Amino acid sequence: MSDDWHPRTRAVHGGVRRSQYGEVSEAIFLTQGFVYDSAEAAAQRFEAAGEDEFIYARYGNPTVAMFEDRIAALEGAEDGFATASGMAAVSGALMSMLKAGDRVVSARALFGSCLYVLEDILTRYGVQVEFVDGTDLDQWRAAISPGTRAVFFESISNPTLEVVDITAVSELAHAVGATVLVDNVFATPVYSDAFAQGADVVIYSATKHMDGQGRTLGGVILGTQEFIRKTVEPYMKHTGGSMSPFTAWVLLKGLETLDLRVRAQAGSARALADALQGHAALARVLYPGHPSHAQHALVQAQMGGSGGTVLSLDLSGGQTAAFKFLNALTIPVISNNLGDAKSILTHPATTTHQRLPQDQKDALGITPGLVRMSVGLEDAGDLIEDVMQALEKAQ
Numbered sequence: 001m002s003d004d005w006h007p008r009t010r011a012v013h014g015g016v017r018r019s020q021y022g023e024v025s026e027a028i029f030l031t032q033g034f035v036y037d038s039a040e041a042a043a044q045r046f047e048a049a050g051e052d053e054f055i056y057a058r059y060g061n062p063t064v065a066m067f068e069d070r071i072a073a074l075e076g077a078e079d080g081f082a083t084a085s086g087m088a089a090v091s092g093a094l095m096s097m098l099k100a101g102d103r104v105v106s107a108r109a110l111f112g113s114c115l116y117v118l119e120d121i122l123t124r125y126g127v128q129v130e131f132v133d134g135t136d137l138d139q140w141r142a143a144i145s146p147g148t149r150a151v152f153f154e155s156i157s158n159p160t161l162e163v164v165d166i167t168a169v170s171e172l173a174h175a176v177g178a179t180v181l182v183d184n185v186f187a188t189p190v191y192s193d194a195f196a197q198g199a200d201v202v203i204y205s206a207t208k209h210m211d212g213q214g215r216t217l218g219g220v221i222l223g224t225q226e227f228i229r230k231t232v233e234p235y236m237k238h239t240g241g242s243m244s245p246f247t248a249w250v251l252l253k254g255l256e257t258l259d260l261r262v263r264a265q266a267g268s269a270r271a272l273a274d275a276l277q278g279h280a281a282l283a284r285v286l287y288p289g290h291p292s293h294a295q296h297a298l299v300q301a302q303m304g305g306s307g308g309t310v311l312s313l314d315l316s317g318g319q320t321a322a323f324k325f326l327n328a329l330t331i332p333v334i335s336n337n338l339g340d341a342k343s344i345l346t347h348p349a350t351t352t353h354q355r356l357p358q359d360q361k362d363a364l365g366i367t368p369g370l371v372r373m374s375v376g377l378e379d380a381g382d383l384i385e386d387v388m389q390a391l392e393k394a395q
């Protein structure tokens with residue numbers, strides 16, 4: 001791979017390991033283990049496995065290695081470790097680096113399972129976790145102090161699409177020697193420059209845009225070679241959250257079309273955000289790429305102006321209107337994945353964020369009328385027409 005290659009070229013050719021057959025499409029090495037030429041060779045490999053020498057699929061596998069190298073190349077990371085799901089990546093990155101007595105500062109607006117890992121699991125092992133409003137730099141400044149070991153946030157929060165200033169928060173964290181871990185799902189690799197902006201570790205659920213067609217669960221932890229091989233790999237390979245070779249193959253194919261899909265979906269999301277501004281049935285239209293977003297300038301600087309593929313709509317008529325709206329749609333489906341070719345809507349207050357007490361829902365802006373829409377690859381005009389007719393029925 002050439003250092004001059006642009007992301008789209010890396011996403012197609014990065015990480016390829018061809019077998020002796022010279023296959024064009026990457027091979028699926030659907031094997032748990034590897035045969036050694038001799039007892040001595042086995043002993044030698046366990047002592048120190050060389051480049052492209054594999055031992056057991058929980059430790060590594062050629063198809064999984066292709067995926068890891070391709071996404072690392074795309075994101076501009078030194079290295080990556082592929083995991084069984086996005087949550088295996090989030091929990092693995094945090095658990096592998098933290099110990100009892102460490103302090104973590106995290107944004108409060110998090111995906112439900114991320115919140116559970118930080119609030120319920122890490123604290124059980126003696127890690128101290130402090131939550132802040134991710135959009136408020138003063139709160140980050142007050143919470144990050146000498147002794148803070150790690151800082152964690154979603155670069156765009158789910159479902160209210162608040163944006164965290166990666167550069168500013170990283171500066172505060174680095175001043176006290178803390179590691180910055182960014183869950184970057186909503187930004188997508190296409191619009192992300194998180195490493196250049198200061199992130200030390202970038203985490204993706206590959207289930208979302210990288211697959212993009214609703215087939216697999218997967219995740220990846222990206223960082224320096226030192227962090228991935230010395231901290232993450234020993235934890236992951238011994239605790240069992242590794243990615244399946246079949247999943248890695250699906251995701252390799254997904255990465256080849258990622259840029260085209262994400263740009264098309266983000267274009268349609270913007271078109272919907274434009275069309276829905278000021279609609280009588282809506283109290284709010286939240287889309288980071290629209291000038292009406294409270295952090296539009298930050299989005300311009302951090303994501304090259306695109307707001308990603310997800311928007312959230314707040315129906316003035318509350319939950320009754322939101323349910324009527326969802327039930328009246330004919331093209332998008334009601335489900336909770338995102339980044340998919342199919343447009344998907346969900347009602348966070350009663351599904352993904354149901355577990356949260358009311359005061360936390362209020363604090364996070366998860367109102368009864370809020371619906372999250374992941375915009376797919378359908379014709380944008382069809383989607384706008386369908387959303388408009390469903391809003392009409394919801395009023």
Ligand SMILES: *Cc1c(COP(=O)(O)O)cnc(C)c1O
Pocket residue numbers: 085086087088090111113114154158183185186205206207208217218219
């Ligand atoms: C979906 C998601 C995850 C978890 O990913 P899974 O692949 O479902 O385990 C973590 N963080 C964010 C922001 C997500 O959207």
